[in-house]
Amino acid sequence: MGKLLIKGGRVVAMTGAREMRADILVDDGKIVAIAPDIAADAETIDAHEAIVMPGFVDTHRHVWQTQLRTVATDWSLFDYLIEMRYAYSTFYTAEDAYLGNLVGALEALDAGVTTLVDHCHIVNTPEHAEEAARGLQDAGIRAIFCYGTFVNTPRAPMAVPSDPEWRRKTARALRRGRLADDRGLVRFGFAPFEAEAMAPEALADEIRFARELGAAAISCHAAMGPYDSGRAHVVEHLHAEGLLGPDLLFVHGASFTDHELKLIGDSGAAISSTPETELQMGMGFPVAFRARSHAVKVGLGVDIVSNYAGDMFMPMRLGLQSTRAFRNAEYGARGRAPSVITPDALSALRMATLGGAEAIRMDRQIGSLEVGKSADIAIVSTDAIHMTPAFDAVGALVLSARPTDIVTVLVNGHVVKRDGQLVGVDWPALRSRIQASSERIMAGFRTVDIKEIAAAARPVFPHLE
Numbered sequence: 001m002g003k004l005l006i007k008g009g010r011v012v013a014m015t016g017a018r019e020m021r022a023d024i025l026v027d028d029g030k031i032v033a034i035a036p037d038i039a040a041d042a043e044t045i046d047a048h049e050a051i052v053m054p055g056f057v058d059t060h061r062h063v064w065q066t067q068l069r070t071v072a073t074d075w076s077l078f079d080y081l082i083e084m085r086y087a088y089s090t091f092y093t094a095e096d097a098y099l100g101n102l103v104g105a106l107e108a109l110d111a112g113v114t115t116l117v118d119h120c121h122i123v124n125t126p127e128h129a130e131e132a133a134r135g136l137q138d139a140g141i142r143a144i145f146c147y148g149t150f151v152n153t154p155r156a157p158m159a160v161p162s163d164p165e166w167r168r169k170t171a172r173a174l175r176r177g178r179l180a181d182d183r184g185l186v187r188f189g190f191a192p193f194e195a196e197a198m199a200p201e202a203l204a205d206e207i208r209f210a211r212e213l214g215a216a217a218i219s220c221h222a223a224m225g226p227y228d229s230g231r232a233h234v235v236e237h238l239h240a241e242g243l244l245g246p247d248l249l250f251v252h253g254a255s256f257t258d259h260e261l262k263l264i265g266d267s268g269a270a271i272s273s274t275p276e277t278e279l280q281m282g283m284g285f286p287v288a289f290r291a292r293s294h295a296v297k298v299g300l301g302v303d304i305v306s307n308y309a310g311d312m313f314m315p316m317r318l319g320l321q322s323t324r325a326f327r328n329a330e331y332g333a334r335g336r337a338p339s340v341i342t343p344d345a346l347s348a349l350r351m352a353t354l355g356g357a358e359a360i361r362m363d364r365q366i367g368s369l370e371v372g373k374s375a376d377i378a379i380v381s382t383d384a385i386h387m388t389p390a391f392d393a394v395g396a397l398v399l400s401a402r403p404t405d406i407v408t409v410l411v412n413g414h415v416v417k418r419d420g421q422l423v424g425v426d427w428p429a430l431r432s433r434i435q436a437s438s439e440r441i442m443a444g445f446r447t448v449d450i451k452e453i454a455a456a457a458r459p460v461f462p463h464l465e
Helices: 063-068 077-085 094-110 126-139 166-176 200-212 234-240 258-267 275-280 288-292 313-333 345-352 354-359 393-399 427-445 450-460
Strands: 004-011 020-027 030-035 043-046 050-054 056-062 113-120 142-148 186-191 218-222 248-252 270-273 297-300 377-381 406-411 414-418
Touching: 004 377, 050 393, 056 063, 056 094, 056 248, 056 270, 056 297, 056 354, 063 094, 063 113, 063 126, 063 427, 077 450, 094 113, 094 126, 094 406, 094 414, 094 427, 113 126, 113 186, 113 218, 113 406, 126 142, 126 166, 126 186, 142 166, 166 186, 186 200, 200 218, 200 234, 218 234, 234 248, 234 258, 248 258, 258 288, 270 288, 270 354, 275 313, 288 297, 288 313, 288 345, 297 313, 297 345, 297 354, 313 345, 313 393, 345 354, 345 393
Parallel strands: 004 043, 004 050, 056 113, 113 142, 142 186, 186 218, 218 248, 248 270, 270 297
Antiparallel strands: 004 020, 020 030, 050 377, 377 406, 406 414
């Protein structure tokens, strides 16, 4: 990789000053200098009319659902479970998993997301795992591929091994093969079956297995508001077994008690909050800022692209503004009004960048713009009408910017988006492939009796109305 000089941008580094006017020199994939006026023999990107920031870090996304955009528009979590997990997923072939992950990762890059945690529970066969991981690699994104053990029973013809141990054998093969390199852009992670739907000893066994394989992160859905119904107490069980640790990434967490948050914080584990799904699907109030007050490492996530756009702007805004509204309502309940609004926008931006990197133990490598770190960088134009003027760069990023404002993206020093276009991507051809995949999956879904599935599943959720 040659040298690259980003010239004259408004740098929001997520360290020190809120913003500064500076140049950034990149060499061999890393940031080697940040200074007001750097002279270098390098390819130059003019950023004088732009904000330069670290790439977003999305700590929770089901990337495979790219083919199903908008199907979850009005869903509750119960709808999601019966339709996505027990119907749509059963028609996904390995090629569908590849396309979903490839296009989904490209969507993330297009929106300035340079790192994501893929909670991949579409492993219908061993080939699904290989192809989903390959999709991320072919996109050129930095990712942790969390191999999921959720059991999907395919309705489409595919070769599912008869060996009851095939899932663990596949995980081992993936770890030894495609995801053997812990220095690669895509690293091996793990996603247990469902932390709150399995016996504590089964969850403990899966976590031990993940650690045996050296998983970079272990992604667990937990504490999903009224849906957990007080049944699980996952954190306390893991604490009692001595299994809490910094590789655990709890997702959602709205109903975590203060005691559980303290246990998480003390152990070095982290939480990924996905405000859009939590607010829509009845999973409780987003825990992000409450968890931060307990010294828990917190990142933000998109969660399901079957419902939401694959960018980090809305999770930041909803997480920030819903928390502001909640705190303001506390004043109102006392007949008072706030003189100071909290939390601030910078704290939301931090969760979407450096906070996310901390949550997945990659903050020494990514999440901020610092000399020695990997050059994972997003350049955001301020030319558009909704970004003019942009007096405060942080405010512009959190409350005004859109994915279309992201003009250039670097991952590990490689330019993956330039002048507003993804590099080396034939979108018309790729669009045709994913459209055909979507239509075939949807045709299969129409053959399923969802009412029958819902009736069978309803007794498991006694609090549904």
